[in-house]
Amino acid sequence: MDEILELGIKRLTPINDEDWRLFYQLLARIRQACREGLSNIDEDKLTAWLKLRFVNDGNLYLIIAMQDNKIIGHLIGWIETEFDKTLFFIHQAKCDINLGEKIINVWRIIKKMLPPNIDGIRFWTKRKGFERYLKKIGLSVNNKYNLLEVI
Helix, strand or coil: CCHHHHCEEEECCCCCHHHHHHHHHHHHHHHHHHHCCCCCCCHHHHHHHHHHHHHHCCCEEEEEEEECCEEEEEEEEEEEEECCEEEEEEEEEEECCCCHHHHHHHHHHHHHHCCCCCCEEEEECCCCCHHHHHHHCCCCEEEECCEEEEC
8 A cells, every 4th residue: 555645644723622632742743853953943942932823823834644643744834925925934844754755745745735826835954855856746946055945
């Protein structure tokens, strides 16, 4: 069976009780990811900021991948406007399993969760390699200052 089909990929929302339980599990993952260098923001500041935005900001996207009732991947992102462009900024993304080329299908699922008026994606990362996957789904890439920009 395709590994992607076995993953439950969903966006957490504050109106769902189950999502609140998952939200606190996600915060623990985010803290660990910060300790691993997947954020340029202190873990306490980031999690406090996410708690405020989770309740009050419909532009926040906390997307998780579940397998066997366990979070095995996550993405922190939000919609922002820069002059005349609407961008999706991805601050942190991590998956516990290596999907290789199958990550393209995950990106396609995430892209469908976003509003249709997104002009581009910005991705804060110190890691290289995301470009090749994003190019395969028809997105161009500009990488500078640890900021991967996909238009």
